[in-house]
Amino acid sequence: MDNMQKVANSSCNDGVLLRMGLNDNKAGMQGLDKEKINKIIMEATKGSRFYENELKKDQQVNQRIEKMMQLKEKITTQQLLKAQLQVDKLVIELEQSRNLSSTIVHIDMDAFYAAVEMRDNPELKEKPIAVGSMSMLSTSNYHARRFGVRAAMPGFIAKRLCPHLTIVPLNFEKYGKVSKEVREILAEYDPNFMPMGLDEAYLNITEHLEERLNWPEDRRKFFFNTESTTGIDKNDTNMCAKFNKGEVSSSPVLFEDNTSLMDDDLKQGGLSVENSVVFGTSAEEVVKEIRFRIEQKTQLTASAGIAPNTMLAKMCSDRNKPNGQYRISPERQAVLDFLKDLPIRKVPGIGKVTEKMLKALGIVTCSELYQQRALLSLLFSEISWRNFLDISLGLGSTHLEKDGERKSMSTERTFSEINTAEDQYSLCRELCRDLAQELQKEGLKGKTVTLKLKNVNFEVKTRASTVLSSVSTEEEVFAVAKDLLATEIDSVAPHPLRIRLMGVRVSGFLTEEEKKYQQKSITSFLKSGKEISFLRHQPQKSNQEYFTKNSEASHRQSFFDQKRAARQLDSENLSPNETRGKQPFHDRKSSANFVEETEEVTDLQNSIVCKIFTCPVCFEEQSSNNLEGLNRHIDECLNGMLVKDTVEIFKNDSSRESTPNFLQFKNEYVGECQKNKTDQLAGLDQSASVSDSSTNNSTEKFGQIMSEKSSRERQPSNLSDIARNVCIEQCLFPRRTSQDNEDHFDETEHTEGTSSSCFFEAKEDRVLVCPVCNSEQKTTNLVSFNRHVDICLNKGLIQELTEKNKFLTKSYSTENSRKVGGLSKGQQCTNVPQGTKRCGQTASQSVSKKAKSTNSKHTIEMFFK
DNA sequence: CGGATCGAC
């Protein structure tokens, strides 16, 4: 809001409490002076758990400062000189890169929530009010501020400061509406303006200024809102003149000293003709115009800052609030003058703690920040001291980059003490439910779940867990969160966990980049697999029929669009590591367009009728003009040898990538089967697979896998599926090193797949061999077989899986890092496999946990591993 | 990566 929370105790050395008071009391007639305010706050606070915790936090900051001071003592003049040289070298660079050509505006609505409430309820005008609740205030009007009532202050304390204070409950819907009205105006000056919350925004009006030069006057002319019921008297013929003198404001009386710039602004700027105002073409005039229009439209006032970059603009808007504006002219000296005596606390990004630390070094103003640049470079991290340097030079972003994708989503709740595990779990579930709902609204899935707890002593703890596949539903999130909660409950047992807040957060979403890849790969595999998936949805008809039907359907765009859309929804959980590793194979595939794909289908039909096929299992040519015959052969191949063989391969070749791939696939697959338990009974599975018999083309095969996977998402699965996938896995990942993965990206390597095709038919009863323990499992039921495999996996091979995972991920990381010049020795790659590096936990624990909770339908993603 | 902390609204 408007810096109300910035109640720095700049004059106090150690005041935990004074921080909560204010230091700019204007000592109005009805107000309280600083001393009184602090005394009242102290009385209300002392001895509370909250206060004790504040003391503790303060101690911690003091310790940090002490540590820093010790570090400082050890610095030699030699080191300092060297640092000075280095930093100054950078200063020269920075100075050269200084860009004063942009005009950035920061708009800040004055006491926004309070102002809205006053506008809508005239009774509140003239009264001290605050918006919020007895436990927390969001903002207060300027009347209330004189009593020390501020944002981020609990209402009950505010009441003691100002017994007449009216506390209005929050009404975000209303604020949102008003905010939208304001934004409509702002968009006219910069369509790409950047809102920061409901009451603030940055604008880049550089372009607008240029265009505006050529604007005729009537385009810069605005009328007073004569319909306004408040503020402006529509019968006042002198209204315009008054406005220009700053005597009229349509906004409710917010402030006593509602003065300054608007007077001068409009006197000098707006040329009044009857009931209209004409604004000039300068930046200041533009901003006056914006503020005028905001006021006319919403009856609310705004403050504004104009400067060459966002940081300065923000500080400018603070300068003459409320209802004022300030501009730093685009000259280096003007910038430095502005900063000279500016307290660092006014700088966005410098908060309570940083202020205190810098103060310990004798730094209070920005110019002091500059003077101590060498010392700072030795005491703070590179990021920090460079930021300090930017600040002290008045450098900041000169353009408004729209904020990227969200990185996390969370929900938390404060309540009166809850100390029974039962209540805590149900609360946790409730939070997960709410969060899941929000996640699904935005179609997000994340891999990291964080539980936040605040105990009754206000101590905050967070516990996070990263799982291999993304989660988004209530059950998925809760599955992770409840374990975290259980650990915390156990950790204090036999005492109850006494908490006053619980929160759940999900993070680790796919990045924009990864999403794009994902989109492409999904689209591509859908294209390559669409025939098949179509077939699978009509299992009761003959294959020939399906082909015919399919080729017709190929031309019905909408059908596939629908399918594709549905599938993309189902497949949004591709994990980044996997996508990154395998994507390149897809890129090539995705280059095929729709028409080409359709032609392929036609070829396919022809070939089925009159060509000789090579069985993808035994690699022998099969002359059969009859699909069923071919399928029978292949099925026999699969059942006869392949299952067992591949099991052997996997078992003996456990150091290859194929092993974990397979294992992971198994895990996922088991979950899938369990999910589709009911569908299992369906019996026959009319599945199809296109196989390339002549080349070992990974791309083609990968596409096939994907289509298989895709199909499985909806269809009952059976042994053929497993066997086939085992087979294809083997083709996909044979003898492939990570080096290969990196180098297979170029387009030329790709050769189109042939049109061979084969169909598999499922059979019912059979003996299955567990690929893990290699023992025969007599079962007619795939689900129980899978359960066995799952248990085996969890028991025995977790470690192996983890190791392999590490290896694979590493190769992706190096692939990535190569583009940016590689990782330096100490640097950890950011793509460390999740679950392999848990604090205190063994890797096997975390993976096993994951494996067990894998009821996920995220089958696709496993193939990327 | 996981946890704590800072800072902003």
Added chain:
DNA sequence: CTATGTCGATCCG
């Protein structure tokens, strides 16, 4: 009685 909720960034281990 009664001290928020949500998000991104950074630092440290």
